[in-house]
Amino acid sequence: MSSWAATVFVVDDDLSIRRSLTHLFGATGLNVAVFASAQEFLERYDPSASGCLVLDLAMPGLNGLELQEMLAARGSRLPIVFLTGHGDLPSGLKALKSGAADFLTKPVDATDLIEAVRAAIEKDRIARQVNAEVAEIRRRFATLTPREHEVLCHVISGKLNKQIAAHLGTVEKTVKVHRGRVMDKIKAGSLAELIRLAERAGIQPS
Amino acid sequence: MNWVNFIWALSIWASLSLAALHFAVWLQQTKHLAYLLFSVFAVSVAAIALCEWNTMLARNPEQYGRMMWWVHFPMFSGAVSLVGFVSLYFNAGRPWLGYTACALRLLDLVMNFFAAPNLNYETITGLRHVTVFRGESISIAEGVVNPWIKVSELSWLFLLLFVADASITRWRRGDPNERRRAAFVGGAIIFFILMGVGYSGLIEAGLIRLPYLTSLAFLAIVVAMGYELSLDVVRAARLARQLRASEDASRESEARFRILADTTPVMVWMSGTDMLCTFFNKTWLEFTGRTIEQELGNGWFEGVHAQDLKRCLETYTSSFNARQSFTMEYRLRRADGEYRWILDTGVARHMPGGEFAGYIGSAIDITPHKQAEERFRLVIEAAPNAMVMVNAEGKIELINAEVESIFGYSRQELVGQSIEMLVPDHVRSEHPNHRGGYFTHPQARAMGAGRELFGRQKDGGEVPVEIGLSPLQTPAGLFVLASIVDITERRNTELELARQRNELAHLSRVTLLSELSVSIAHELNQPLTAILTNAQTVQLLLSKEGADRGELPEILCEIVDESKRAGEVIRRLRVLLKKGEINRAPLDMNEVVDSVLKLIRSDLVNQHIAADVQLTPDLPLVDGDEVQLQQVLLNLIVNACDAMAEVKAIERRLLVCTEVADGREVRVSISDQGRGISPEELERIFEPFFTTKKVGTGLGLAVCRTIISAHGGELRAVNNPQRGATFQFTLPATAQGTE
Numbered sequence: 001m002s003s004w005a006a007t008v009f010v011v012d013d014d015l016s017i018r019r020s021l022t023h024l025f026g027a028t029g030l031n032v033a034v035f036a037s038a039q040e041f042l043e044r045y046d047p048s049a050s051g052c053l054v055l056d057l058a059m060p061g062l063n064g065l066e067l068q069e070m071l072a073a074r075g076s077r078l079p080i081v082f083l084t085g086h087g088d089l090p091s092g093l094k095a096l097k098s099g100a101a102d103f104l105t106k107p108v109d110a111t112d113l114i115e116a117v118r119a120a121i122e123k124d125r126i127a128r129q130v131n132a133e134v135a136e137i138r139r140r141f142a143t144l145t146p147r148e149h150e151v152l153c154h155v156i157s158g159k160l161n162k163q164i165a166a167h168l169g170t171v172e173k174t175v176k177v178h179r180g181r182v183m184d185k186i187k188a189g190s191l192a193e194l195i196r197l198a199e200r201a202g203i204q205p206s
Numbered sequence: 207m208n209w210v211n212f213i214w215a216l217s218i219w220a221s222l223s224l225a226a227l228h229f230a231v232w233l234q235q236t237k238h239l240a241y242l243l244f245s246v247f248a249v250s251v252a253a254i255a256l257c258e259w260n261t262m263l264a265r266n267p268e269q270y271g272r273m274m275w276w277v278h279f280p281m282f283s284g285a286v287s288l289v290g291f292v293s294l295y296f297n298a299g300r301p302w303l304g305y306t307a308c309a310l311r312l313l314d315l316v317m318n319f320f321a322a323p324n325l326n327y328e329t330i331t332g333l334r335h336v337t338v339f340r341g342e343s344i345s346i347a348e349g350v351v352n353p354w355i356k357v358s359e360l361s362w363l364f365l366l367l368f369v370a371d372a373s374i375t376r377w378r379r380g381d382p383n384e385r386r387r388a389a390f391v392g393g394a395i396i397f398f399i400l401m402g403v404g405y406s407g408l409i410e411a412g413l414i415r416l417p418y419l420t421s422l423a424f425l426a427i428v429v430a431m432g433y434e435l436s437l438d439v440v441r442a443a444r445l446a447r448q449l450r451a452s453e454d455a456s457r458e459s460e461a462r463f464r465i466l467a468d469t470t471p472v473m474v475w476m477s478g479t480d481m482l483c484t485f486f487n488k489t490w491l492e493f494t495g496r497t498i499e500q501e502l503g504n505g506w507f508e509g510v511h512a513q514d515l516k517r518c519l520e521t522y523t524s525s526f527n528a529r530q531s532f533t534m535e536y537r538l539r540r541a542d543g544e545y546r547w548i549l550d551t552g553v554a555r556h557m558p559g560g561e562f563a564g565y566i567g568s569a570i571d572i573t574p575h576k577q578a579e580e581r582f583r584l585v586i587e588a589a590p591n592a593m594v595m596v597n598a599e600g601k602i603e604l605i606n607a608e609v610e611s612i613f614g615y616s617r618q619e620l621v622g623q624s625i626e627m628l629v630p631d632h633v634r635s636e637h638p639n640h641r642g643g644y645f646t647h648p649q650a651r652a653m654g655a656g657r658e659l660f661g662r663q664k665d666g667g668e669v670p671v672e673i674g675l676s677p678l679q680t681p682a683g684l685f686v687l688a689s690i691v692d693i694t695e696r697r698n699t700e701l702e703l704a705r706q707r708n709e710l711a712h713l714s715r716v717t718l719l720s721e722l723s724v725s726i727a728h729e730l731n732q733p734l735t736a737i738l739t740n741a742q743t744v745q746l747l748l749s750k751e752g753a754d755r756g757e758l759p760e761i762l763c764e765i766v767d768e769s770k771r772a773g774e775v776i777r778r779l780r781v782l783l784k785k786g787e788i789n790r791a792p793l794d795m796n797e798v799v800d801s802v803l804k805l806i807r808s809d810l811v812n813q814h815i816a817a818d819v820q821l822t823p824d825l826p827l828v829d830g831d832e833v834q835l836q837q838v839l840l841n842l843i844v845n846a847c848d849a850m851a852e853v854k855a856i857e858r859r860l861l862v863c864t865e866v867a868d869g870r871e872v873r874v875s876i877s878d879q880g881r882g883i884s885p886e887e888l889e890r891i892f893e894p895f896f897t898t899k900k901v902g903t904g905l906g907l908a909v910c911r912t913i914i915s916a917h918g919g920e921l922r923a924v925n926n927p928q929r930g931a932t933f934q935f936t937l938p939a940t941a942q943g944t945e
Binding site for chain 1: 734750757764767771814
């Protein structure tokens, strides 16, 4: 994914702030979407959209920290850059601990903000890339039959074909056939690669 | 039967009867000589008739001549009495005509003495007997007529002229009754004299040969005159009867007056034209315990109090001389020796003809009334305030000593003067209108309806006052009692208090703002952030080749707007921090609420407080100081927020609403959803230095209440039915707001 497709989502209750940030990000060449409240953002937000969230900490209704919690609860990994009106250290620490990408104080220097936003977008891009690879590996493992999956679990735990056959109550030749099919479906060139892919897909050896 | 005898005897008898009758009348009223003269005339006529009768019965010329001689005596007396009668009865006629007639008659009488046989005939040659009345024979003289008889005829002529002149004069006087009398009596006299004398003349001229009948003509005159005189007698009798009746009525009226005068509870007196008293009724005498003899004349002076006598006499004398009614009050000694206040009213009295007859007066004991008046005067005098009693014409009736001390006028200078004397110059011209309005709708109330009132002192200075008005409805009419308080002291104290209140309010405001500093900083930070971001965006666009600069104007506009917004925050802050004079102006409380909420907005956000603002549109304006009212709102909102610190964020709701109450007030309520106020706290929260907060001066609410009170409003706190508390204040709408 390229960075131009990413969008900066701005949530701030102050119209003047929303407008100025729209101008700034627009001039920087970033896509911008603005929301006047956390609720509005939750209603219109598409989790698949990439980019980052520039979030005002103090807002009527849901505030910044509450929105962060709700997004996390929904499994969103959208990086968040907090903007706060005053140096509220406890809130800042809590935000960072909850995975905020950055925490900036108003009035914010445009260079700092753009840098933080770019970093967050890059982070999101990488995260999305990793997520895409794992999904591909998982999709391959999902094509295995239950018997093949059984054989795979034994293989990645380092058992020999003979041991596996004994364990499954079958002949060694049959195990060899299953094993060959697994290697084909997973597109693994070696046992070491198979083990690494199984690990990324989160498959536990038995 | 002999008719001649009968007629002449009857004539004589009739004449004598009338003579006797009128002589009797004259004896009753001797001053009416007309009756006597009439009697003389009637007797004369009788005598003439007797002489004539005798001539007719004469047997020889000598007898005839003698009778003719005698007849001149009654002729004289008849003529003279007739002149006298006419001149008296008609009260007219030229005297010289009458005198001439009488003089000629006298001449005739004198000449008759020297004539033989008489003045009528020089000689009577014989008698001729003629038959009348179916065979009755009478004598008629034949002889030579004496030329001197012309004197007699001339006398009759003058008599005729005199009577005619008198009758015409009488006629001209115009009264219908007089005219009738002149025509009847005058006409009769003239007609019958002409007839009688003319007939005699014809006999004497020898033209007719008939006996003398003069007496019959004269008898007709007697009858005519007698008839008129009888009418007078009848009229006089009627008048006498009327007079008697009116005297009776007058006596009756007099008696009625006495009964009335003696039974009335009012004391009555009368005086004559000499100012001396001529009558006192029983009530008066019983009151003074003196006899009528003691009181008559100037005797009553003895009962009048020595201090009042001079004044009393002056009033009485001057009114008497001017014939004017008078009323006077004086002390009169009662029978028991006590002096009682008397109200005495005198009026001039006149006779039916309009002639002044003296005075009549009535007097009543007004001591109880005087005592009540005196008590009222003492109460007024003892009042701690200045009191002024004014009548419907705006004249000062009564004042107390306090008025003298406030206004610097003496009692004598004020009583009887117009109340406008005490009204300052610039409002004096309107005052009579206000006063008139009050008298149309009198009710006890304060004067001026909220305006500051001043009184004008003798030296021209003005003194701040407060005036209460009460109407006094009395039998003598409506009065207004004004109670005036000099509020100079109080105003000075109030000014000092107001100064201290402002000082305190300012301190409280500064404290409040320091509590709000974070919120205020945020309010400044927002526009500054937008400005900075926008400014850097501009820089970015300008530094980058080929950048789209179409947005530049818009961005610059925003920079300008945001700078203004920041400036506005600063201005609001500066206003609140200013330590200035109170500056009252008509305010829209909706705008004040709006302005305060803008200042505190971020504070609400930070505290997760949702503000529900319900402003009633077209609120009446209130007269107030914007800064102080903002301070009150700010304080109450901050308190409401603090009260909700312990409440779950989702439940923190602040309600601010404005509304119209009772049509003449604006009510602003601030409700929270906190834990409410405990009964003990509720009693004390407005006390200075009472606080439920960990940090706080305890002055906030005390100052708020002072500010609202100074605005003529009220600040109250109540717990909400469900949860939390509501602080509510009212402010009176300005006059123009409610109209």
